[in-house]
Amino acid sequence: DIQMTQSPSSLSASVGDRVTITCRASQGIRNDLGWYQQKPGKAPKRLIYATSSLQSGVPSRFSGSGSGTEFTLTISSLQPEDFATYYCLQYNSFPWTFGQGTKVEI
Amino acid sequence: QVALVQSGAEVKKPGASVKLSCKASGYSFTSYFLHWVRQAPGQGLEWMGRMNPGPGDTIYAQKFQGRVTLTRDTSTTTVYMELSSLTSEDTAVYYCARTSFKDSFDVWGQGTMVTVSS
Numbered sequence: 001d002i003q004m005t006q007s008p009s010s011l012s013a014s015v016g017d018r019v020t021i022t023c024r025a026s027q028g029i030r031n032d033l034g035w036y037q038q039k040p041g042k043a044p045k046r047l048i049y050a051t052s053s054l055q056s057g058v059p060s061r062f063s064g065s066g067s068g069t070e071f072t073l074t075i076s077s078l079q080p081e082d083f084a085t086y087y088c089l090q091y092n093s094f095p096w097t098f099g100q101g102t103k104v105e106i
Numbered sequence: 107q108v109a110l111v112q113s114g115a116e117v118k119k120p121g122a123s124v125k126l127s128c129k130a131s132g133y134s135f136t137s138y139f140l141h142w143v144r145q146a147p148g149q150g151l152e153w154m155g156r157m158n159p160g161p162g163d164t165i166y167a168q169k170f171q172g173r174v175t176l177t178r179d180t181s182t183t184t185v186y187m188e189l190s191s192l193t194s195e196d197t198a199v200y201y202c203a204r205t206s207f208k209d210s211f212d213v214w215g216q217g218t219m220v221t222v223s224s
Contacts, residue, residue, distance in 0.1 A: 001168075032208070032210075036151075036211075043201055043203075043214035043216060043217055044211070044214060046212055049209060050209075055212075087150065087151055089210055089211070091205070091208075091209070091210045094156075094165055094167075095153055095169075096141075098150055098152070098153070
């Protein structure tokens with residue numbers, strides 16, 4: 001199985017901050033990497049697919065980058081509605097696996 | 107609009123089975139895969155398996171092999187997930203989610219809470 005190591009597990013930030021979350025895959029996954037945002041009691045919401053493609057309707061302050069085994073989600077200017085938990089997902093090979101999550105707190 | 111609507115919360119005793127449903131609407135049912143993902147309270151997301159509704163073939167995570175069964179009814183555009191031999195560790199919210207070929211989950215159901223308790 002491909003292990004996805006996500007860091008940090010939590011972070012504290014302020015509105016307007018630039019935030020970076022990283023996922024490292026235990027083996028190469030090409031660009032088969034997505035990022036999800038989850039708020040309490042809600043289903044995850046896709047932000048990024050194929051490493052860097054922005055989901056329709058998602059604000060442009062979210063961006064993704066990387067390749068192979070190292071991937072990054074960046075929020076360029078944190079907004080109040082961005083406080084949530086973020087997960088990466090590799091869908092290169094079964095079983096699909098998620099990172100452990102990053103909780104972004106005030 | 108595209109939607110996945112899941113069945114309601116369940117409470118089961120240890121050793122029992124549970125069968126959840128996920129009804130798809132607003133798109134061609136046989137053109138997308140449907141997956142199941144679960145999330146234990148306060149924990150992360152865990153992929154369980156995938157159904158290809160057209161031919162009906164499935165892929166399961168090794169962890170759940172032998173305990174999980176995905177089926178579908180094309181006449182009602184519904185996918186079912188049955189999990190057997192439940193233990194307290196199966197207490198979780200179970201989500202269905204859609205993907206196209208070589209893509210990630212773009213649409214999710216609202217989730218179904220399953221509580222396993224004696």
